[in-house]
Amino acid sequence: MSLRAVRVGFLVAAVFALVSLAHPRSAAAVEIQRFTTSAGINVWLVEEATVPLITLNFAWHGGAAQDAPGKAGTARFLTYMMDEGAGDMNAKAYQERMEALAMRMSFNAGRDAFYGELRTLVETRDDAFEMLRLAINETRFDADAFARMRDQILTGLRDEENDPDTILARTWSEAVFANHPYGRPVEGTIDSVSAIAADDLRDYKDRTFARENLVIGVVGAIGRETLEPLIDKVFGGLPLEPELARIPDAIIPDASFLRLAELDVPQTVIQFARPGLLRDDPDFIPAYVLNHILGGGSFSSRLYDEVREKRGLAYSVYSYLYPLDHAGLFVGGLATRAERAQEAVDIVRTEIARMADDGVTEEELASAKAFLKGSYALRFDTGDKIAGQLVQIQLEDLGADYIDKRNAMIEAVTMGDLKRAARRLLGDGKVFVVAVGRPTLKTGG
Amino acid sequence: MMRHTNVARLAALSLLCLAMLLPARAFAFVKGVETFDLANGMQVVVIPDHRAPVVTHMVWYRVGAADEPTGQAGIAHFLEHLMFKGTRANPNGTFSKYVASVGGEENAFTSSDYTAYYQRVAKEHLADMMRLEADRMENLVLTREVVDPERDVIIEERKSRIDNSPDAQMSEALSAVLWFEHPYGRPVIGWLNEMEQLTLEDAISYYDRYYTPNNAILIVAGDVTTDEVRTLAEQTYGKLARRAEPPARVRPEEPVHRTARMVRLASPLVTQASLVRSYVVPSYTTARKRGVGSDSAALDLFAELAFGGSTSALYQKLVVDEKIAVSLGGYYRGTALDDGEMMIYATPAPGVSLETLEATIDRELAAFLDADIDAATLERVKRSVLASAIYAQDSQQRLARVFGSTLTTGGTVEDVQAWPDHIRAVTAEEVLRAGRKYLDTNRSATGYLVPQAQAPRS
Numbered sequence: 070m071s072l073r074a075v076r077v078g079f080l081v082a083a084v085f086a087l088v089s090l091a092h093p094r095s096a097a098a099v100e101i102q103r104f105t106t107s108a109g110i111n112v113w114l115v116e117e118a119t120v121p122l123i124t125l126n127f128a129w130h131g132g133a134a135q136d137a138p139g140k141a142g143t144a145r146f147l148t149y150m151m152d153e154g155a156g157d158m159n160a161k162a163y164q165e166r167m168e169a170l171a172m173r174m175s176f177n178a179g180r181d182a183f184y185g186e187l188r189t190l191v192e193t194r195d196d197a198f199e200m201l202r203l204a205i206n207e208t209r210f211d212a213d214a215f216a217r218m219r220d221q222i223l224t225g226l227r228d229e230e231n232d233p234d235t236i237l238a239r240t241w242s243e244a245v246f247a248n249h250p251y252g253r254p255v256e257g258t259i260d261s262v263s264a265i266a267a268d269d270l271r272d273y274k275d276r277t278f279a280r281e282n283l284v285i286g287v288v289g290a291i292g293r294e295t296l297e298p299l300i301d302k303v304f305g306g307l308p309l310e311p312e313l314a315r316i317p318d319a320i321i322p323d324a325s326f327l328r329l330a331e332l333d334v335p336q337t338v339i340q341f342a343r344p345g346l347l348r349d350d351p352d353f354i355p356a357y358v359l360n361h362i363l364g365g366g367s368f369s370s371r372l373y374d375e376v377r378e379k380r381g382l383a384y385s386v387y388s389y390l391y392p393l394d395h396a397g398l399f400v401g402g403l404a405t406r407a408e409r410a411q412e413a414v415d416i417v418r419t420e421i422a423r424m425a426d427d428g429v430t431e432e433e434l435a436s437a438k439a440f441l442k443g444s445y446a447l448r449f450d451t452g453d454k455i456a457g458q459l460v461q462i463q464l465e466d467l468g469a470d471y472i473d474k475r476n477a478m479i480e481a482v483t484m485g486d487l488k489r490a491a492r493r494l495l496g497d498g499k500v501f502v503v504a505v506g507r508p509t510l511k512t513g514g
Numbered sequence: 515m516m517r518h519t520n521v522a523r524l525a526a527l528s529l530l531c532l533a534m535l536l537p538a539r540a541f542a543f544v545k546g547v548e549t550f551d552l553a554n555g556m557q558v559v560v561i562p563d564h565r566a567p568v569v570t571h572m573v574w575y576r577v578g579a580a581d582e583p584t585g586q587a588g589i590a591h592f593l594e595h596l597m598f599k600g601t602r603a604n605p606n607g608t609f610s611k612y613v614a615s616v617g618g619e620e621n622a623f624t625s626s627d628y629t630a631y632y633q634r635v636a637k638e639h640l641a642d643m644m645r646l647e648a649d650r651m652e653n654l655v656l657t658r659e660v661v662d663p664e665r666d667v668i669i670e671e672r673k674s675r676i677d678n679s680p681d682a683q684m685s686e687a688l689s690a691v692l693w694f695e696h697p698y699g700r701p702v703i704g705w706l707n708e709m710e711q712l713t714l715e716d717a718i719s720y721y722d723r724y725y726t727p728n729n730a731i732l733i734v735a736g737d738v739t740t741d742e743v744r745t746l747a748e749q750t751y752g753k754l755a756r757r758a759e760p761p762a763r764v765r766p767e768e769p770v771h772r773t774a775r776m777v778r779l780a781s782p783l784v785t786q787a788s789l790v791r792s793y794v795v796p797s798y799t800t801a802r803k804r805g806v807g808s809d810s811a812a813l814d815l816f817a818e819l820a821f822g823g824s825t826s827a828l829y830q831k832l833v834v835d836e837k838i839a840v841s842l843g844g845y846y847r848g849t850a851l852d853d854g855e856m857m858i859y860a861t862p863a864p865g866v867s868l869e870t871l872e873a874t875i876d877r878e879l880a881a882f883l884d885a886d887i888d889a890a891t892l893e894r895v896k897r898s899v900l901a902s903a904i905y906a907q908d909s910q911q912r913l914a915r916v917f918g919s920t921l922t923t924g925g926t927v928e929d930v931q932a933w934p935d936h937i938r939a940v941t942a943e944e945v946l947r948a949g950r951k952y953l954d955t956n957r958s959a960t961g962y963l964v965p966q967a968q969a970p971r972s
Contacts, residue, residue: 117565119564119565120904120907120908121904122904122905122907122908124908160824160834161825161830161834164823164824164825165825165894168823168825168894168895168897168898169894169897169898171897171898171900171901173905188905190901190904213834217833217834217837217840220840220863220864221840221841224786224840224841224861227785227786228785228786228788228861229785230785230786231782231783231784231785232679232783233678332783333782333783334677334678334783335673335677335678336670336673336674336677336678338678366614367619368598368607368610368614369607369610369611369614377663377667378663379663380663380666381662381663381664381665381666381667381670382666382670383667383670384667384668384670384671384674385674404670404673404674404678405670406670406673436611436614436615439614439615439616439617440614440615440616440617441617442617443615443616443617443618443635443636444617444618444619445617446566446567446568446617446636447568447617447618447619447634449566450565450566450568450634450909450910451908451909451910452908453908453909
């Protein structure tokens with residue numbers, strides 16, 4: 070039961086952001102055309118005419134990190150306003166028109182990027198692109214729509230005030246990022262959202278919606294000749310350069326400590342972290358393989374075996390690499406009954422230290438490689454997913470040939486690489502732990 | 515979320531948007547769907563999608579939480595977890611290790627009406643998936659060493675999904691009072707006190723009763739042909755004996771409902787009041803059985819027009835115009851073996867009581883049912899609903915789920931294919947008539963979720 074307005078965020082599973090790909094055959098199936106439009110916009114296109122659909126994904130570098138101080142939640146607020154009226158249509162007229170065209174449009178704010186997606190049937194293509202043009206260039210910010218969306222956001226924030234996962238995310242962010250812009254919640258707080266005016270949304274949009282920081286991925290029943298003028302029509306009127314605030318690199322604590330938020334719930338939710346690697350770090354791929362063995366595999370990881378399979382301590386236990394533009398993190402989490410929270414945390418600490426000290430076995434490396442190489446194709450089996458990958462590869466600046474090279478990069482990882490990656494990723498095994506609930510936990514250690 | 519997702523009955527709501535329609539060529543996939551039976555009674559459905567060399571392989575069992583013995587709530591879902599433990603020939607998670615070794619994705623889910631297992635792999639591994647899935651249909655081996663910790667896992671899963679979440683607790687309580695007699699009133703994951711008592715023997719006896727080819731449906735979606743699937747299916751599932759003859763799925767019928775029910779949950783975890791209401795209404799299957807098959811398509815459109823999204827009548831009235839509610843929505847859950855539900859939820863504006871909100875919803879529902887629906891509005895909404903069918907074709911996994919959930923709830927392949935025609939045929943008068951006929955508050959339960967004044971954080 071979701072009490073929030075129906076507003077589908079998309080993508081964002083890309084938190085751990087490693088773009089996968091790579092069965093030789095499916096790589097061949099994803100043939101990317103790259104071109105620059107006359108307005109200077111770079112487009113990646115995969116033509117696929119089996120289904121009469123077009124999926125356009127796009128993103129602007131910027132994201133919630135560009136929210137003004139004291140105005141956390143600005144980017145996300147803007148995502149709510151994008152279909153609340155544009156051009157000469159108020160919210161109702163705009164939404165009825167979307168319905169009549171059977172188009173789907175959604176926006177989503179991440180820490181480093183502002184994402185959008187348009188899906189349309191081929192037969193209503195031109196009208197759907199025109200609707201998108203209006204949303205992006207002629208957003209209305211009518212007072213009543215603004216107030217309605219603000220109230221929905223505030224209600225949502227209020228609704229989550231005592232939600233254990235929300236408190237966990239907040240506490241964790243504060244512990245990890247402190248005063249860095251990443252420490253501000255993407256969705257904002259009741260105070261910060263209350264302080265946002267329509268002019269703040271306009272200002273955010275004017276600063277971040279530009280051509281130079283825009284990436285685009287298109288998949289579907291459309292060729293370059295048709296697409297190029299549509300792209301220029303939608304995005305060509307934007308300023309060339311954005312005015313982005315400079316975001317400093319974040320310093321992630323490398324220490325063992327515990328932060329506990331008490332809440333009277335039957336299950337304790339726990340998240341842990343330590344510094345990780347940036348996406349462009351040469352050791353990122355080895356670290357990715359290493360994490361897969363530790364806690365990345367949805368089953369058969371060391372944490373899964375020790376915490377869930379052998380002891381039944383948790384339904385879900387995981388770890389992942391979280392590379393942001395200005396911070397690299399290693400993150401994990403689990404949820405367990407209060408009286409065994411200490412045991413679960415001890416196992417996590419032990420397993421991290423064991424991997425830091427002893428590394429992995431040849432067999433573990435081989436099966437991790439087999440999984441990571443084999444699973445590439447599953448990220449490219451719908452137009453929706455392919456368009457998302459095209460955007461993510463560009464945001465992370467991995468290069469046009471990344472899809473072809475990626476599996477070879479996984480294959481090339483050696484035991485020596487993992488040893489080095491373990492040293493860099495896991496260090497001396499220190500992790501800091503954030504918990505919400507009523508557990509008995511030792512601080513530190 | 516990790517493995518073994520407990521989809522619960524709600525998940526079937528995606529079906530609404532799923533059957534198919536619009537220009538003929540859009541239906542290439544769905545038109546290409548073929549079905550046949552193996553000699554042992556197992557049904558097979560093939561959904562071709564040749565865009566990428568991958569397949570989605572699913573086995574659906576016509577059994578779910580509503581088929582559980584009394585006192586064993588949760589056994590369907592518990593068995594679903596235990597199915598990953600191994601067989602004589604493939605012990606200790608061999609199956610899952612194999613899936614991982616080829617980079618596949620796997621999971622399983624349980625609802626009130628069905629239990630399903632799936633893998634998504636490169637097409638060359640399909641034969642092995644079928645061999646391993648067929649093996650665990652008859653050769654599951656369970657020991658205390660694996661059953662005991664797994665019971666702890668499902669209890670933790672319950673805590674994650676329900677006990678830590680007042681929204682979920684409300685949902686659970688609302689179902690429990692909505693259904694007087696029908697087991698849809700039981701949570702799929704089970705009641706904690708009964709889950710704690712579930713045994714290895716309970717799981718095996720449930721397995722032996724229901725996990726048999728004549729109670730299963732194989733669905734393969736992806737880069738395959740019907741002939742390929744037929745050959746492989748005969749070599750694997752076709753070799754299985756009928757292990758059991760599961761009883762007819764006759765669940766207790768609901769008696770006449772004469773009372774609007776009310777559930778109130780006050781919790782310190784709740785910081786924002788909200789309201790939810792559910793009505794017992796016919797599903798696609800029960801409407802057809804009662805000879806009023808077109809009522810379900812009418813209910814689909816009724817839900818969209820009345821409260822389905824931001825262009826709906828109630829959203830426009832309560833959220834946009836009167837500002838009684840901050841948000842409001844609802845949907846029709848029509849994919850069920852027995853009756854379905856119509857669900858409405860809303861959050862009041864600051865200063866508005868839940869009583870006022872509820873009265874306003876009732877007033878506006880009545881007003882909607884009294885007024886006419888203009889032709890342009892009906893066409894617009896039909897168009898958007900029907901387009902979902904085309905968008906669904908982007909995902910073989912989604913299509914496989916549509917067919918699986920339909921076939922395990924009394925529907926057929928033809929029913930999925932005919933859905934768009936049914937939607938197209940609905941008239942404004944039929945929408946209103948269905949609404950008037952079924953939205954009877956005496957067949958509903960309403961839930962109030964309210965904050966409890968008490969600081970939970972110390």
